Amino acid sequence: MNTTEVFLIAMTIIFTVPYLIWRLGRTDYWAPLVVVQILTGIVLGPGVLGRAFPDYYQFVFSAPVVQSLNGVAWWAVMLFVWIAGIELDLKKAWIHRVESGITAGLALGTPLIAGSLVGLGLLGGGWMGAKAETWQFVLGVGMSCAVTALPILILLMEKLEILRQPLGQRILRYASLDDIAIWGVLALILMDWTRVGRQGLFLLAFAVATWGLRALMRRLPERDRWFVSLIWLAIVSFGADWSGLHFMVGAFLAGAVMDADWFNQDHMDLLRHHVLMVLMPVFFLSTGLRTNWQMGGYAVFGVAALLLAASVAGKLLGLRIAGRILRWPPGEASIIGWLLQTKALIMIIFANVLLDKQIITAETFTALLLMAVGSTMLTVPVVAPRLRPTLALLKRAS
Template sequence: MPHLTLIETFLAVLVAIFALPYLVWRLGRTEYVAPLVVVQILAGILLGPGVLGAALPALHAALFPPDVITMLNGIAMWGVMLFVFVAGLELDLKAAWRWRGETGVTAGLAFGTPMLLGAGAGGLVLALDGRAAWVGAEGQDWQFIAGVGMACAVTALPILVLFLEKLAMLRDTLGQRVLRYASLDDIAIWAVLALILLDWERVGRQAAFIALLVPAVLLVRWAMARLPQRDRWYVALVWLALLGLAADWSGLHFMVGAFIAGAVLDGEWFGQERVDRFRDTVLLALMPVFFLSTGLKTQWSAGGWTVAGFAALLLAASVAGKLGGVALAGRFLRWRQGEAWLIGWLLQTKALIMIIFANVLLDKQIITPASFTALLLCAVASTMLTVPFATPALRRLRASDGAT
């Protein structure tokens, strides 16, 4: 290819990031099996070293020199922080508390069952294949096993919101129940991630972060409640950057700080419609860059079939755990027939949050690029299964409502 300047190369990459997934999604009409967000993730994988880099190494090297990768990573980091912040804003903790009995039982089983099966899958792969290919340089076996288990328990709340909108059930009673379960699981996921990342050499910084967090949250909430809505967004962005900085400085991760920054604020302060528009804008304009930068981390160094086999094992643990846990909750709480099957598939969607979770583990060198690739493939596959299984389940449930 002709020699391009740094800016020209960067813009050429942006053209590929935004044009290729859109054309595949629109012309291929993949919405039912692979929504645009899934196609964008797959495009990132295809443009990464595992596919394009292996097939056309010279082209891959020309498109992704170190300076371009640095520029992409900066945009991706801020984009994913905004996205995780909105995921925190979307938590309705008041509703979860109001229905705490039912929510606690369902969320606990939907979280705990796939976590245990996922941890079992992680322990099995270490027993059969050793740790060298899967555990990162800074990771311990228990961190790897716990991290894999947590990844299998994830529900991607922002993508779940998009799917609920697609299925026209976001604002109905059942949709709100699903959001409550996912919200409580999101809190547990990020709390356990913080424990996995606990660095005993930096425990003083982390203790300081936690100690200062409480008065800081009280101060920000006091200020937010008194600010006009137009000012809250500016203050929220400052708060997001500040908490991301503090969390990363403490040895946790800037993503943990981003989630906490949103979770401690009330979404109603920002207006539901504006939050929805903001989330959709971030998803449209910034997150495709994150998907590309994620794809650049995919590797098949442990052997393609080995990675694919681990991904299949994780997918089986994730699906069986989520469906089984929700089925137990439905039996215990005496749900009507068909509800547990539908809710289990809706909570199965992982996509962005599992990928973000895996990125954190990779950044902290708890897992290797091969483990990251297996988790990434599991996240994509589980998300692609959601709508095809949830749609007929919802149709049957609504038909039974009409019959009664």
């Protein structure tokens, strides 16, 4: 078979297997389709399928096919991160800046500290990447534990019927502030002092171009804004990668400087949905192809469990402290904490960047990936029973 035919076989597997598991297994309560797709990517990777059926694995996921899949995955994740940047709502966060600042700071800070302590414990064990400084590795692991996956959080809150409720809007404010901090820390980790001139030039050019873009977008009808924004996404992502940051940092910046009200909200929701359905499964598969179990499954699973404990406990502790400071009703801090500990896509994207830059090893990446999956699978089963009394009160009030 030629490369095109094998590529289409790979695409058939990518879209068929997770869908059948999700639909026939009715996993939606415990594992949304996104989580099933991530897990399927891990199973189809070298650590499981590649070890059980090496000849079949080498046939389907040959170097030319993987290269083609990676190209689709890059564009998919750029679109996804760009949408996440656009959907940041900093105006409401500014209006409620004291409450949002306290909550977001504690929601980010406590799991960051807990995760960094785990990172310190991993030094010297082959978990740190070849090009990492100690502080980059420790901070990268810590921030991976602190990440909240804003787009997946939106999907889960829609399922739980609280997205449009005041509680859901508050949670979005907290997650939006943390999202900015996450990408800011990533940019700090990726700072290359040998290329600081390029990075300074990129940031200066980006600031000037942003002013021009915003002036232009206000004058365009919506149908033209979509095309111009995609061109802007490609240019900024290229500039960020050229300067030594990363194209995903550029994709987030490209979206963050744009206003959500430039676009019809229904159209943006549909775009996010279609990117998740049509393109992101390829990213999940390409992520699974990067997993590595060479240190032994028990070691990787053990580190993943430590990271998960640091992530969940840190987030819940931070929100409990925030709840006491701000005098929230009993039980509210726990609900918010469990929702904000959702990892999934953004953490996986974050870890992909760390792996690309050799700040973490493939084994650390695998442990972080397992942590993200476990974190996301816990959210709905834990939160749904706690929300039932609140939802019942809201329905009676309406």
